[in-house]
Amino acid sequence: MNRSNSNTYTSPLSVQHLSMRYHHKPVLTDVSFEIPEGKTIAIVGPNGAGKSTLLKGIMGLEPSIEGLVSFFGESLDKKRQATAYVPQREEIDWDFPINVLDVVLMGRHGHLKLWQRPSQLDIDIAEQALKDLKMWEFKERQISQLSGGQQQRVFLARALAQQATLYLMDEPFAGVDVATEQAIIELFKDLKSQGKTIVCVHHDLNTVGEYFDWIIFINARLIAAGPVVEVLTKENLNKTYGGRLSLLNDLTEQMYRSQLNKAHDTD
Amino acid sequence: MTNDIWIIATAALVAASCALVGVFLILRRQALIGDAISHSVLLGIVLAYIITDSRALPIMLGGAVIIGLLTAWLSDSLHRVGKLQSDASIGIIFTLFFAIGIILISLYAGQIDLDQSCVLYGEIAFIPFDTLYIGNLDTGSGFDIGPRAFWGIGIVFMIVLSSIIISFNRLKTIAFHPSLALSLGINVIFWHYFLMTLVSMTTVASFEAVGAILVVALLVIPASSAYLVARSLKAMLWMAVGYSQLAVLIGYALAFWLDSSISASIAVSAGLLLFVTIAWQKVQSKRKVLQSIESA
Structure with a gap:
């Protein structure tokens, strides 16, 4: 530095x-x-x-x-x-009726006005975040049907979609699996290379x-x-x-x- | 015949409004506060009536909303300041308000045309006899536009529906994860009291039709049934309304057949639909297990 x-x-x-x-x-x-x-x-x-x-x-x-x-x-x-917060996994209601993509889209809500719906751009950003965390194939999945590690990656994708610094x-x-641990380390490297x-x-x-x-x-x-x-x-x-x-x-x-x-x- | 249509239409709007706000109460685990507000708004109605001597809809709604918000706020304060459990605090505040309302009704019995059993159970069958007029009926220039209760709940239904459509994303984020919403800069406290306002308006407009006790059934049961099967918030809202409308139709038929209370029959039907849903889910999951055993 x-x-x-x-x-x-x-x-x-x-x-x-x-x-x-x-x-x-x-x-x-x-x-x-x-x-x-x-x-x-x-x-x-x-x-x-x-x-x-x-x-x-x-x-x-x-x-x-x-x-x-x-x-x-x-x-x-x-x-x-510019500040993205990822809560502890236990604090989240995993039975909430919502799918993976919708959770990630919540990362875009701060950028939207009250009455606005997510635009195609918001959806593209959310989908890219899912790809980055290797959760793309789960995008239509209910969050209740994910493993612990997958749930963690969904929440990290949500933070990523916020495009914070x-x-x-x-x-x-x-409590995450090896694949998720690897994905998180990769994410850290990516974010750091962008100066975040x-x-x-x-x-x-x-x-x-x-x-x-x-x-x-x-x-x-x-x-x-x-x-x-x-x-x-x-x-x-x-x-x-x-x-x-x-x-x-x-x-x-x-x-x-x-x-x-x-x-x-x-x- | 027109009376039946007015009754069913009013019940349908009551059930749909309750189902919509009920969805958010269930998701936020605040079914009890819905129960509380549905009882304490009685005090709001009675006070508004004693003070203004009017039964006009805006006055009734205003009184109910003030007391409804006061219930939510006082329960929360009692929990924080008095260090009582939150469900105990809610139970203390709303029963107190409800009891004061009952005392006021008996004190001013001569002036208020609210009787205690009507408050508790409602009487939807009498709704068509209390109608609104435009113009002056006596001179022949006015005409009857239908029951007062129908227009009351109709307006509230439109307010609830448009609020949910406009602020759908906010309400979704807050219901899903309040502290996440807070971290995104959403004013969670404002939206909490906004939801309590919708609950107060819905319960007061439903009061006359179904009473304080059965309004709780309509707030909680259709939304709970929908919670069991829905895969998204939008689907849950649609399903809750669907369940509530089915409950109205089955309940009305049941009441006609048994010649009993319409609102009680609607509540019973809502409960039956919930149990059918649970049973159906059990059968489905058992079938899935059997299939996986067979294929193995």
Whole structure:
């Protein structure tokens, strides 16, 4: 990234002093960070650390106590079309009477006026998004008849059809098959090559270093944020996962080794 | 004979309006709030009547919409502020409003021509005797344009239908996934109260015909039947209307045959159609399993 023109540079997402609570219990306290453009960024932390809550707070889906979130230096309302949100798969009513193409077309609704119907162009964009995620042959299928991975790809296609520049995804890799995992990685590469930014809640420490450029460690407050090589350290993992680390010792070992291997590979 | 046509036409419009808004209540899992509003609008009608001394449609609709929205808002506030479960909050608010309405009716019994059993059950058979006129009937220059209830529900039906046609995509996105809709910049709260407005208008216009209890049947049952079989929102809306119209025709025949309440027979028919649909689906899925075993 070229920082020489830092005067005109505005981060795609800047969070300042964000605090949130749920049922009067603090979930997140004073979280601040700023992410670089054109990178893949993972939000990592143990269960109940407030990862999804952070994403929802950023999108204004749950109220925050205080804090300022800006998108490309502006408020969310001005950057709605440029920001695509992919909710967790469990939050979706998969029995809803709707087919795959119609779900993807919802990505175009923000571009349409109240009374407007999707145009041929909107349909072309939606169909291309389905092709990109290798879901073309399922376009007439009811969403209830899809596998978990296919459902995830439909929702990613919906986000893609929005033609946003910033993508916020809640656990896109959770419980998906290998084909879908591959499709998501391909999608990340594509989006990155177009200079787009991707922020994901991620739970798999084994893959985080491989799939992402940047990590934000969260456990009720911000632990660390920065490029993978800098922040994926035993110390940060200890701080983030605390007492639960006994389970993680093997993982960190493994991760160290894979980091080392990678370092050797690039030598 | 003309009376029968007016009764069936009114019932058909009531059933179709309820089915259309019912679809969105079912998809948003808000059947209970539909139930609540259909009862609490009674208070709106009574208050509007006591205050203005008029039974004109805009006044009745206005009173109902205000109380209907108040029901939705207070239930939600009680849930958030009082930390009660949302279904308990709804149950507390609408029964309170309904009870106040009943007390007001008995207090002002002399002035209000609403009696309690009519409020609860409705009497669609009497609809043709309360007609609207254009001009002055006594001088011979005016003429009878049909039952008041028919025109009331007719106007509401047109409002509901045009609202759904115009804002179809918005309503679809909100019903499918509210937080996704919110992330797209759609004002979910506005559309929630918009839907509650449609429910209030539909229930108040249906009140006279089918009463507070049976309007719930028409809101919930045809839409539920359609939910079981429909493969798209558009299909679900059409099917819900189809089920509701079938229920009206079968119910009217049933009432004629048994010489019983028309609105109750319509509700029973709607329920029967739902059970037939479930049974048919069970048979179909069993047949599919058998076929796959045979082919294996």
